[in-house]
Amino acid sequence: MGIGSGIVLFVIGAILAFAVDVDLGGMINLSLIGYILMTAGIIVFLLSLVLTLRRRSTVSTSRTAVDPVNGEAVTTRRTADNGDTLI
Structure with a gap:
């Protein structure tokens, strides 16, 4: 349910409360509904x-390290948005 659903519920309720004047024999009160x-x-x-x-909160972490085997620089970047982690 979104913003539009809330508006629709409000409009239908306002129509029932203020515009409908039907007597159902006391069984159902349309104004209350x-x-x-x-x-x-x-x-x-x-x-x-x-x-x-x-x-929304965003957390970014960037780390650079040197690989001991071949001496290359390795960069790891992680970004988290609302609990999701991307590598």
């Missing part, structure tokens, strides 16, 4: 926004 959907939409929107805008 609308408010619940609006609250769920806000929560989904905020969670998606926080996860999308979360700061």
Whole structure:
């Protein structure tokens, strides 16, 4: 679920809460369902926004050493982004 899903839930909830005026015999309260959907939409929107805008951390390590066998310089570079390691 993303930002769009949160907006859709909020809009459907607002329509049910404010625009629909149907009497279902007291069995189902559409206004209450609308408010619940609006609250769920806000929560989904905020969670998606926080996860999308979360700061990504990048760690880079570069090391150079001399190979004792043939005397060549060996460079090792590792880059990690959110726990992934590339060699």
